[in-house]
Amino acid sequence: MLSLKNIYYHPSTAEKPILNNLCLNSKVGTITIIRGPSGSGKTTLVEVISGLSGYQKGEIKWFDKTLNARQLRLLCGLVFQFPERYFLGLSVAQELRLGHKKLTTEEQISTLNKVGLNNLDLKKRPESLSGGQQRRLAIAVQLLRNPKILLLDEPTAGLDWSVKNGVIELLSKLKEKQTILIVTHEPELFKNLITDCYELSEGHLTPNTNNSTKQCQIH
């Protein structure tokens, strides 16, 4: 169980706190959806959870252990919004081997299979893949780190309608092995997943634990 207790984050460059007394519980093996309009602090929240941004007050726990930023970075895999913009490898194989120099071809293929990229040519340039394939590759890169928690910032943004559903199906499959936390401004797309749903507003999270899927449909 991931739990955030009274997280307060007010960077000196911001007029007011971005996260203010924020609480969250995310259970193992579930998908937690956090919805909120643009500018509500969704990206900031996933950066805090994954240890990329500090916070001034509160605590983040994994089960009963309070974690520091370094421990959070090890625990979490963060798929940024538009992750395809940050590919560095000249080929799919190179992209997978960044930080995993000794990754064998078999391991690369098995990781790609986990995200539904079966039979993908490892020599292909990442930028030559389709939008949906690029998102899947970005998720595969994070899975290689064996994160306990997979965080996704707007995983369906900018994808064609037909492709969005494929990504959602993939996340639904991955939830069997990971705790997944998704921040999105289009929660209605996730209505068929059994999820916990929270609304982010004014730096607080309001849980919609009862009838969460219905709540998720309201934008």
Ligand SMILES: Nc1ncnc2c1ncn2[C@@H]1O[C@H](COP(=O)(O)OP(=O)(O)O)[C@@H](O)[C@H]1O
């Ligand atoms: N380091 C920072 N300094 C000042 N303002 C920030 C900083 N990080 C985020 N913000 C502001 O906090 C708000 C929330 O940003 P963000 O987390 O990107 O929201 P969302 O992902 O929901 O669109 C925005 O108004 C943004 O400009």
Ligand SMILES: [Mg+2]
């Ligand atoms: Mg954002």
